[in-house]
Amino acid sequence: MEDVYKKSFLEGGLTKDQLFTLFDHLKVREYEQIKFQAACAGIDLEKEMKKQKGEKKGVFGDPTQYDKLSAEERQKLTDSMMSIHRKTFKDTK
Numbered sequence: 254m255e256d257v258y259k260k261s262f263l264e265g266g267l268t269k270d271q272l273f274t275l276f277d278h279l280k281v282r283e284y285e286q287i288k289f290q291a292a293c294a295g296i297d298l299e300k301e302m303k304k305q306k307g308e309k310k311g312v313f314g315d316p317t318q319y320d321k322l323s324a325e326e327r328q329k330l331t332d333s334m335m336s337i338h339r340k341t342f343k344d345t346k
Contacts, residue, residue: 260266267275291298319327 262268288298319330322330
């Protein structure tokens with residue numbers, strides 16, 4: 254990478270701005286490729302992104318909120334949170 258910076262433009266070198274621009278274009282192209290592959294599989298990424306924006310990101314809350322709950326209510330809440338957690342992270346092995 255150092256060689257790219259030390260060379261002049263005529264020798265094949267690039268400036269940092271040029272590298273950043275190339276990287277940005279690469280990411281846009283990569284996203285377009287992923288969108289195409291998803292469309293081939295019948296998935297609309299725009300709809301999926303809208304669905305995810307409405308979902309609650311954190312599963313577990315502040316522990317101090319649960320101090321006033323009975324043991325039975327805590328267990329019920331824990332079970333529901335763990336089911337969401339397992340469903341979310343089941344395929345991340």
